[in-house]
């Protein structure tokens with residue numbers, strides 16, 4: 001399949017997303033045709049990405065100086081200490097605003113790299129080369145960058161759109177199956193936000209998509225990017241509309257936090273669990289109709305991963321989950337803010353529920 005080029009236009013920046021297979025080998029042409037130049041670059045490289053990809057990138061970039069920063073991507077290392085190490089390296093090599101940071105890795109590497117790029121001398125150039133499905137369909141677009149603190153995930157950060165995103169689908173070949181399902185969780189989320197057509201496409205082709213078959217995977221990635229783009233362009237800084245992208249995430253973040261962000265439940269898996277909870281909560285509160293509810297649940301069942309809350313939690317965990325739901329950044333009052341589903345393609349923002357209602361819902365899930 002041919003390369004796909006999408007342009008994202010926000011108030012702060014206009015930038016291309018290039019999607020295709022084996023395209024990093026073509027980076028110098030991509031840079032040239034997009035009029036993008038820099039003298040020096042720091043490549044922040046997730047060491048789990050096959051080394052050959054780094055070598056190709058370094059060989060094909062024609063800048064004067066190419067420095068590699070090896071980064072072990074995990075939520076623990078997504079912290080200010082590692083930002084400081086990167087900043088010191090940028091000082092050591094005398095980087096200035098005409099130079100560039102390139103992220104070669106998944107969402108963690110992208111968030112860390114983008115944050116470093118946004119604060120060093122008030123902003124370096126930034127290219128994101130996402131190497132996981134989740135980062136290709138979600139985190140590389142929209143300009144949220146940041147790190148975790150001991151108070152919670154992504155609590156320090158900035159909004160800075162990248163200058164260029166290169167989503168090379170061949171990078172996904174080395175990705176564990178489990179990570180593919182994680183990325184699929186965000187694709188599914190986007191399909192529920194958009195009109196029903198994207199969901200129909202997924203329902204028909206999910207197996208080809210998760211098996212990375214072209215052109216299905218290409219289309220799924222591009223469609224997901226388009227949906228996120230349409231929202232980010234209207235609400236870059238998450239004043240209101242962008243909150244729809246958090247569908248399933250109030251539950252998801254609380255599930256992840258309650259398991260201390262261990263690999264028992266990865267972010268994308270937590271998102272799928274969160275979508276199930278949102279759909280069920282919407283259905284039980286007469287917001288979502290039975291037909292669409294069944295479609296969503298049946299679709300998730302196709303993915304064949306342990307998607308019952310009981311697999312991860314016991315009744316005694318409910319208070320902890322509620323505590324994390326209450327501390328969600330998106331809550332402005334003592335009640336818990338949920339993003340609910342009215343039908344496939346129609347999301348409702350700003351529904352607030354008391355702790356006791358949500359507690360009852362979770363307890364029921366865990367005893368049935």
Ligand SMILES: NC(=O)c1ccc[n+]([C@@H]2O[C@H](COP(=O)([O-])OP(=O)(O)OC[C@H]3O[C@@H](n4cnc5c(N)ncnc54)[C@H](O)[C@@H]3O)[C@@H](O)[C@H]2O)c1
Pocket residue numbers: 046047048049050073074075078105106107108109111131132133134135138139140141142143144145153154171172173174175176179182267268
């Ligand atoms: N900025 C945003 O808008 C946004 C949106 C969603 C998620 N996020 C953040 O993204 C992160 C999750 O992203 P992720 O799922 O990509 O996680 P990740 O970066 O941890 O990558 C998942 C795993 O795959 C490995 N990996 C990466 N590329 C690989 C490849 N090509 N081959 C083999 N292994 C590879 C990584 O080392 C890691 O072990 C979270 O920290 C989340 O907060 C940010």
Ligand SMILES: [Zn+2]
Pocket residue numbers: 186249267271
């Ligand atoms: Zn997410």
